[in-house]
Amino acid sequence: MADAPFVSVSGLDIDLEVPGGRLHAVRDSSFDIALGETLCIVGESGSGKSMTALGLMGLLPSNAHRSARRLRVGNHDLLSLNRREMADLMGREMAMIFQEPMTSLNPCYTVGNQMSEMLIRHLRMGRRPALTLARDWLDRVGIPPTAGRLDQYPHQLSGGLRQRVMIAMMLMCSPKLIIADEPTTALDVTIQAQILHLLAGLQRELGITMIFITHDLGVVSRIADRVAVMYAGQIVEMGRTREILRDPQHPYTRGLLECVPAPGKTRPGAHLGTIPGTVPSLVGQLSGCGFAGRCPHAAVGCRGEIPALTVRADGRQVRCLFTPDALWSAA
């Protein structure tokens, strides 16, 4: 990566105020994404994937606190923008597709209304041309223009259709960065593949940089250029997709992949497995490696200090005190 990365996140911390104290949803997260590249974020439920995405977009819930050393998208330093400037970017330069298609559209307004208001806002289009463009975009995401969908309300559409509407809406203003947070998790298996195909196709066609959050290793192997593995709010391993899937170096990543029948040859629908044990409480500080309690290779040193994310020879980053050679033989 000789050029400056398109997205650059450094030292992102997200705390949530919860009844028991402060929940550290994301700790010291750093990653860069080159222009046009797809980064997949994987990890168990609750590992902080959505919070990372929402933190980057500035869409955190009201009980959240965000801090970071650097948050850059393109030429924009997100940390120095005020709310108005941020609003100008959102939907225009960077857009997000949510995990919850059923509830992410406003029940009171028609599809056409919700789509066109974005064009009116960012591209200063008139209402009529905006509706025409919205219709074209629906066609583009596989919703035929004949069906009068523009005049329908969200409750008249299935989850798959709603997610298509969302994808069309969020891509309409040609953002340079799209964050897709498990866009297919809430949908039927048959619909999942279609939506994924659609999104991946559009991303390639439009040359968009993408952050894709998923549980599905099949999806990872198909669309990701690089993968970041999150555990208990931290990125524990990050690197090129092939290398991570073939040769995981963090015990957690390895654990996830071992649950899959043939690592590296995953098919769509192959999910991350489960590892025995439970995630440490995110409330309060960690005293050592967050995975130590579940790690089959944990040593005394693992509980004493939080391992740093270190760069290994092949450029991949791993948050573990040990190298794979020390942990398991290459057999």
Added chain:
Amino acid sequence: MLRFLLRRAGLALLVALCVSMLTFALLNITIDPALAMAGEDATDQDIQALRVAMGFDRPAHVRYLDWLQSVLQGDFGVSPYFGLPVSDLIMDRMPVTVTLGALATAFAVIIGVPLGVVAAIYPNTLIDRVSLSVAVFGQAIPNFWFSLMLIILLAVQFPIFPVSGTEGFSSFILPTIVLGTNAIPPIMRLTRTGMLDVLSSDYIRTAWAKGLQPRQVFFKHALRNAIVPVVAVAAIQAANMFGGSIVVEAVFALHGIGMLAYESIQRSDIPTMQAVILIFSLFFIGFSALSDVINAYLDPRIRVS
């Protein structure tokens, strides 16, 4: 939408019919109309004669249908106490009460909704606290005391408004404030909780993600969803205020429906009581139907289900 309206109107009609039947039955069970009409020093014979002459000796259902038929023709009978047709009394009293009701409703909505919205946009700030205090104040304060305070301050000490009466618009201002203040707290609080709820919803997050301006997010996307339960409550408040308030009408010497109800109850004036109760219930039925129609317009999910 048309089917929805027709169904809603049919339901309203049915409820109105039930209410009229119930009112008629209750009043005729609890009060002997002949006795009430004859006055205190009438003999048994006089009463019996009156009973036959007025047709009170006929079976109740016959009398009800008879009454209903006249009512449908706009004839509520003659008030034995006032010696005037009840419809004249109503027409005479109605404008004052309706004017006051409309003004008070408007006042409560114009103050209550924005206060609730602002409180929800800035929760747990000074603004929120102040509007919450307004709500508590509005709820706790007795009408008669508030009326007197306003009169002393704004009509006597600083004679800006008339003390009482119905001359001109300015004489409605103080009663509007008193009556409307009662309705502010429920409207304000429901708007606040509704907005807080909606503001943390997924579709509002989407609206922010689209880069919409705060005013679009708050007023176009959030308020429309949050206002639906408020409409229903505001309608009940409005019906209450359109039915007239005895205290406010008494203090400000406004001769409206509230006073008429009071007077007719005192004199066991059955025809007037029946008319007043019917009108009161018609306001309720009308306003709740209106709120359903408004909500069906606001939220498409109500329209279809």
